[in-house]
Amino acid sequence: MTQIQTGEELGFFILEKNQRLHLNYDVESYSTKREKKWLTASERSYYLRDTILSPIRNEIKKLAESLTNSIRDKKEKARELFYYIVDNYKYVYPPSSRGALSFLECRKGDCGEFSFLYTALCRSIGIPARTIMGSWSYGKMNGHAWNEIFIEDEGWIPVDTSMGNIQKNKWSKFFGSYVKTLPWTRYFGETEGQRVVFSKDTEIELIPPYSNNENELISLEPLYINNKPFYWGFQSLNGKAPYLQPIYIEFENIDEFKLPHNVSDFFGFWQVKEKxxxxxxxxxxxxxxxxxxxxxxxxxxxxxxxxxxxxxxxxxxxxxxxxxxxxxxxxxxxxxxxxxxxxxxxxxxxxxxxxxxxxxxxxxxxxx
Structure with missing residues (x-):
């Protein structure tokens, strides 16, 4: 077990053939109110960093500045970026490619792409931000991604651009769902309190180092990140897991590997029950x-x-x-x-x- 920079512990397990890993967790619905109200210099630097999924590029910085130049307050700048993404992008699952750059280009993606772009836009103008990888607190494998931004004296504030977009443009999508919903504007600064968190940010450094198997990967079905092929379970992003939901697997032998038929073969399986x-x-x-x-x-x-x-x-x-x-x-x-x-x-x-x-x-x- 290793303490990582997000404040969580990262576990490393080696499984033999036909061996299973089964973990039980008792969790509470997640709230930023229990998070601290200040950041150290290293933490601030970490949540302003340039990553592959949320890169700080000139086009992203120029876009963020053009939207917020007339606004002085950082929280209001972040709110304006929330409105921009909600109004100008379309929710589509599954996306053709992961990452903020591809989302910026095609303007179509799921909760992951909404959150990756929001992280990049906020960081580009000096607002610490992170993409939260987690799950709705009900049912089987109902994964979700959203954001948190850090505002001085307030701490971490939740922001969910994809739910804001859905509630504004596709309000019937969660009709009859188990999920409580809010008016779309309230997804800046608030959530419905029905979530659990797997990882407080993406691109988590893997310890011990990931081996990156590059042999014969062309025979596998790739995932695309910023329109470039990426082989989940055989590659890392510069030694980092793209995201943990709730795990990242390293397959040892590609010769014995058969393409999984469902998502749980890559991500593991989880189920959350209300009480x-x-x-x-x-x-x-x-x-x-x-x-x-x-x-x-x-x-x-x-x-x-x-x-x-x-x-x-x-x-x-x-x-x-x-x-x-x-x-x-x-x-x-x-x-x-x-x-x-x-x-x-x-x-x-x-x-x-x-x-x-x-x-x-x-x-x-x-x-x-």
């Missing part, structure tokens, strides 16, 4: 929604106001659980009002039917 109230709300949401859908289908064959009332109430319970979980609160609140109105109408119809039945029964008995 407590939010997990119970999730179960309640899913179960009540399933009951509602089932009864809705039955109502097409059985004309019953009682079935109609129950499936509408089931949907209300599901919607309430989503609102409490803070998933698309405004939209689900509108749905809730519509469903409550619909239930009132159904109850009114049901009362009218019951009164009508009672009247007919009395009428029948009186004039029998």
């Amino acid at each position: 407590g109230l939010y997990r119970n709300l999730l179960y309640l949401r899913n179960i009540s929604f399933a009951i509602g859908v089932g009864l809705l289908c039955i109502s097409f064959f059985l004309d019953s106001l009682y079935i109609e009332l129950i499936y509408k109430l089931s949907f209300i319970v599901s919607i309430l659980a989503s609102i409490i979980r803070k998933v698309k609160v405004i939209i689900f609140t509108i749905f809730l009002l519509i469903m409550v109105l619909s239930v009132v109408i159904t109850i009114s119809q049901l009362r009218s039917t019951i009164i009508k039945i009672e009247f007919l029964t009395i009428y029948h008995l009186r004039f029998r």
